[in-house]
Amino acid sequence: LIEQDRAHLVHPVASWRGHEATGVRLLKSAKGATVTDATGHQLLDGFAGLWCVNAGYGQESVIEAATKQLRELPYATGYFSLGSEPAARLAARLADHAPGDLNHVYFTLGGSDAVDSTVRFARYYWNARGLPQKDQFISVQQGYHGSSTVGAGLTALPAFHAGFSLPLDWQHKISSHYAYRNPVGNDPQAIIATSVAELRAKIDQIGGPERVAAFYVEPIQGSGGVLVPPKGWIAAMRAVCTELDILFIADEVITGFGRTGPLFACEEEGIVPDMMTTAKGLTSGYVPMGAVFLSDHVYDTIADGAGAAAVGHGYTYSAHPVSAAVGLAVLDLYEDGLLENGRRMGARLLAGLQGLSDHPLVGDVRGRGMLAAIELVTDKQLKTPLPAVAQPSTRIFDRAWQNGLVLRAFAQGVIGYAPPLCCTEAEIDQIVERTRQTLDQTLD
Numbered sequence: 001l002i003e004q005d006r007a008h009l010v011h012p013v014a015s016w017r018g019h020e021a022t023g024v025r026l027l028k029s030a031k032g033a034t035v036t037d038a039t040g041h042q043l044l045d046g047f048a049g050l051w052c053v054n055a056g057y058g059q060e061s062v063i064e065a066a067t068k069q070l071r072e073l074p075y076a077t078g079y080f081s082l083g084s085e086p087a088a089r090l091a092a093r094l095a096d097h098a099p100g101d102l103n104h105v106y107f108t109l110g111g112s113d114a115v116d117s118t119v120r121f122a123r124y125y126w127n128a129r130g131l132p133q134k135d136q137f138i139s140v141q142q143g144y145h146g147s148s149t150v151g152a153g154l155t156a157l158p159a160f161h162a163g164f165s166l167p168l169d170w171q172h173k174i175s176s177h178y179a180y181r182n183p184v185g186n187d188p189q190a191i192i193a194t195s196v197a198e199l200r201a202k203i204d205q206i207g208g209p210e211r212v213a214a215f216y217v218e219p220i221q222g223s224g225g226v227l228v229p230p231k232g233w234i235a236a237m238r239a240v241c242t243e244l245d246i247l248f249i250a251d252e253v254i255t256g257f258g259r260t261g262p263l264f265a266c267e268e269e270g271i272v273p274d275m276m277t278t279a280k281g282l283t284s285g286y287v288p289m290g291a292v293f294l295s296d297h298v299y300d301t302i303a304d305g306a307g308a309a310a311v312g313h314g315y316t317y318s319a320h321p322v323s324a325a326v327g328l329a330v331l332d333l334y335e336d337g338l339l340e341n342g343r344r345m346g347a348r349l350l351a352g353l354q355g356l357s358d359h360p361l362v363g364d365v366r367g368r369g370m371l372a373a374i375e376l377v378t379d380k381q382l383k384t385p386l387p388a389v390a391q392p393s394t395r396i397f398d399r400a401w402q403n404g405l406v407l408r409a410f411a412q413g414v415i416g417y418a419p420p421l422c423c424t425e426a427e428i429d430q431i432v433e434r435t436r437q438t439l440d441q442t443l444d
């Protein structure tokens with residue numbers, strides 16, 4: 001199987017020459033927070049797949065909902081004027097749960113096309129308001145917004161731009177709030193003031209508010225290394241956008257659906273974005289689905305004024321009934337204790353990882369809810385990144401795997417955690433213990 005995989009299946013990263021050392025490991029089965037590979041080796045999935053299997057594997061109610069829907073109606077387009085019962089129900093329930101007036105839901109297949117859709121919607125919105133010159137977009141360094149051309153351009157990770165003439169000329173960035181290595185230090189007020197000033201300066205530099213369509217943030221930057229903004233940073237950036245009439249778009253593809261504690265991280269920040277993107281935990285990884293939430297005023301403006309232009313955007317698998325049925329079953333789980341368990345286990349995970357702060361390799365421990373990271377250094381004073389983590393074929397990933405733990409090693413010397421929200425206390429403690437073991441072996 002490994003030979004067939006190597007010969008024919010293209011894996012982003014592992015298939016590219018020079019990265020073969022990463023190797024490919026085939027997973028065979030999974031239950032709860034445990035995955036089993038093709039050799040029978042069992043591991044705790046400290047990353048919930050790719051930050052998505054929030055409900056854990058093998059949830060019977062989800063499997064039943066998908067199976068029932070497959071029998072009853074496996075496909076109905078969400079495009080044009082058709083629809084399906086589960087999609088209508090899911091949209092209504094999501095609107096009910098979403099912050100503020102985010103009452104309109106546009107389903108996609110995942111996160112990248114959700115982000116792409118917000119760019120379309122933002123342009124439709126300004127065109128409908130008679131302001132087509134508002135066509136510039138701003139996002140944040142170390143942010144990740146997808147792998148499509150538009151999403152990769154909004155993304156600020158160099159690997160996603162290389163060799164592809166990205167970012168596009170209407171895509172701009174401001175610095176991240178990243179506290180551990182921030183040139184202004186880690187004082188929250190200084191970071192907020194700097195970011196606000198930088199956002200205003202960037203807007204002026206690209207032609208003023210009359211040219212800027214939207215500003216994107218992740219409530220916690222995920223792929224950039226789990227970077228948690230200081231309390232008040234999101235609200236301060238939202239306030240600038242409100243004042244200057246620029247759409248504020250929250251990318252909750254990772255942070256949504258209980259990952260940071262509440263159903264949506266924006267709730268904790270006390271803000272309501274104009275649009276919000278989600279995916280991953282929406283269907284907990286069982287089937288693909290993403291969703292854009294549009295506020296009343298954005299939706300109404302587009303619906304009233306965009307005319308023929310807005311008809312030209314949609315996907316074959318939008319609002320897929322099986323995905324919607326899964327989304328409904330997963331939402332039941334969040335409501336029936338999964339969010340609550342995630343909050344308790346998240347606090348335990350962060351406390352456990354903070355207990356490793358004295359380890360010689362640990363430079364920074366950060367996170368919120370079931371989303372955490374350790375930044376590894378070889379010199380705590382100089383904050384020198386641990387070189388082994390600087391490659392996808394990191395030895396840390398391999399060692400953790402041998403120790404029965406799946407974690408994610410990021411390019412910038414960071415290991416990340418996003419376990420399923422269904423973890424037990426014993427599983428969380430094991431994740432921390434296996435991390436300690438892995439770090440000790442890395443010292444040897």
Ligand code: PMP
Pocket residue numbers: 109110111112113115144145146147218222223251252253254279280
């Ligand atoms: N936005 C964010 C914040 C993400 O983390 C991701 C995926 N990691 C995406 C968008 C893209 O989602 P997808 O991979 O489902 O296209």
